[in-house]
Amino acid sequence: MGSSIERLSLGRLERYSRGLRGFWRSYSRNRPAVMGLAILFLLTATAVLTDLLDPYNPFGIYPSEVLLPPSFSHPFGTDDLGRDILKLVMFGSKTSLLVGFSAVFIASSIGIIVGALSGYYGGRVEDILMRLTDMLLIIPNFFLILLIVALFGSSLRNVVLVIGFMTWPGTARLLRSTFLSLREQEFVQAARVVGASHLRIIFRHLLPNGIYPVIVNSSLQVGSAILTEAGLSFLGLGDPSLVSWGRMLSIAQMYVRRAWWMAAFPGAAIFITVMAFNLIGDGLNDALNPRLRER
Amino acid sequence: MQPIVKVKGLKKYYPVEKSWIDKLLSRERRWVRAVDSIDLEIERGETFSLVGESGSGKTTTGLVLMQLVEPTEGEILFEGRDIFSLREEERRRLRRDMQMVFQNPYASLNPRMTVEEIVGEPLTIHLGLKGEERRGRVIELLDIVGLNPGKYYVDRYPHEFSGGQRQRIAIARAIALRPKFIVADEPVSSLDVSIQATILNLLQELKREFKLTYLLIAHNLAVVRYMSDKLAIMYLGKIMEKGVSEDVFQNPQHPYTKALISAFPDINPDVKRDRVLLRGEIPSPIAPPPGCRFHTRCPFRLEICERDEPMLVEVEDGHLVACHMVE
């Protein structure tokens, strides 16, 4: 309403920080989402700190300490080679986050480009791009990823690339449908009337208005990419030179009766991490959705 | 003097999406005849109104004029040049002279841009203005459209403004490049009555100050009478009557015009109105009635109306009517 008329003019920076504060106010109202964010901070800190403070080789073998249950010196116990599981889980967080973020970065970039082009131009461009998208969508994703990794080798780079290149269709479809409805809005017509180029319309007018659902979706996708990596490693198709929660689970299978802790802690790590990203996605959805935000 | 805008034989047909039955029977593609061969001349400095109900084609005409939609057939001359034969670069250059104000100020302003960015966009695109210079010009423009002092408003976002204020911002954007011609598509119909008047007055003032020419697209006849010098009444993609505004209002000739004027609820409690009530509703523009398009609802229909399409004929100086009754 008209209550804002006599407020003084604000600097750009100040408005920006007010926007951020407004975002945080509505985000923080969602307690679980704040918890998700806290977990993410903890994980990131763990991944970074493990690398900095404890560059000690996680692959050493300690025959005297094989399969020890959780204790004061080994809070998560040790594995079949005598390694400290807490340490391994900490190293694993780095792999998971690396895979999750890089794969989603690739997938989102492709998805945004494909979705934006087909949603904005329509016609032939849309037909071709969307057929391609549909094709990827109907193929069972995980098995294709499995196949490609099996064929081309399972280095970290390959795993990231494959997950990234296989999971963009959701983003593309999402952005396309947003663009389709935004494209008809009067403010886009108005931009054309003042002579804005196609690129300008896409990047200055459509994307800022249509990106939020994509951000929410990407946050959920990080969780699912981490899960995919764990799945691949579980099946023995992860990068063998890295610690991975999935591979830890895979090995733990053999000892599940004798050493429950070998499965329990990496399993819990996967669960908590994926859940954190889902909670964050949920919180972002509430905070970025303008309809919910006013409440 | 050469008219600033001349529309010759303009047609705009939209294809109707074929259903699978149509495809199976390989039926011919059908068309929505939104605008079906109209001629207009708009003189420099006048306000020309296109009037009609929804589905009359008035909005489509405006969109074609603003090059937002390609015509199916016909020419549009702006200062003598056919705008659809121009090259991309020249067409963009033409945007400096032709601008538009949209119907819904809640939709026509990008919600994620500040007023400076919205009003400054044409300045950046066409004049390459940036930074303080652009900001200064935007503040100036805001003052002109009655959002003063402009510096209080320049950093705000659209949601901080009322409907009337938003329409002022949209108008500031439209006049930013000092255009010669502005299409105003229902510029006040989504605003409250008391605000409508202030926006209409602003448009009048700007017209005088900047020597503008308006094409006003509207369904509200009272608004049209207040604003226009000339007008054209449209029905199902055709012009039924056109001429000097006061001639048409004081001496309407076409039965449809009479019906429109008498249908308009007026606030004078003493007027004993004899309504020309029309039966039924506007037919589909996919298969408009043969002969005169209005004959299915016309209270004075003759036999000839179902067969022959009436031509626009001049009944008095510059007052044209398409009706067999007046021939």
Next chain:
Amino acid sequence: MGGGEPVLEVRDLRTYFPTMRGTVKAVDGISFTVLEGETVGLVGESGCGKSTAALSIMRLVPAPGRIVGGEVLLRGRDLLKLSEAEMRGVRGARIAMSFQDPMTFFNPVMRIGDQIAEGIIRHQRLSRREAWEKVISTLEVVGIPSPRDVAMSYPHQLSGGMRQRAMMAMALSCHPELMIADEPTTALDVIIQAQLLELMKDLKRELGMSSLIISHDLGVIAELCERVAVMYAGKIVEYSDIRRILREPRHPYTVGLLESIPRVGFKKERLIGIEGSVPDLIEPPPGCRFSPRCKYADEKCKEDPQLIELEEGHYVLCHHPVMGGG
């Protein structure tokens, strides 16, 4: 013309909406009466509270809104004191309401005829067949040319004008004592609007119904109503018979409104309009809510004005009523 018993009396009705920022006083102490056989208009611009007032009478205020005070008397009985079950017997049967957008009113997957029959069956305890007969005859009353076809159609198959007529048929089908029409013609083109206005005038003549018309369009109100209440920012600022309001408006807001309206009957040389915008209803300006936009406002207007009766039946909520017409 009216002059009979009051059918509806609204006394000091208040409906508030709690929000994060504070309480929106959408309807803030309004009073008016609808007499037997009379049509009363409630006119005002968007956000003035006229629709909330109508919904309050029906006790259909959407959450989190709440009726916090006042009385709504239907033939002397306070509807606000009824139980929800009793109120269901009032809605549709004794008070009917039509809305601006019939598309959101009708169930999209039910035939029009079934929807109208449902109310008849519930309120009048008729059999299905009898109810359908009644549906057809009511659809005829509202001027629908082929009532059987329309009764068999789904809402999306009808045009806007037809839907509006069907909704009026639904409202009329149980012979309500009071009909409330919220923006009955706003979504329609002017020709269809005129058809509907003529129909409503005919119905009023034939059925002698009492109704309350909510509209932003003084033209529509002028055609249909005998008396009118002008609302601004949750309050009724002027209340009188329609001719007096149009000829000798006394509240500066009414005067401004009338000066803002272009006329189709003659060319006005200049419209005046009202500068500024509707106040924030969470923190309304102190005293008279119109004062920030009023050219007559002075220190006195910072105090709450009282509704005064300037002449018989002409009420104004203003410290400085305008004299000598607009």
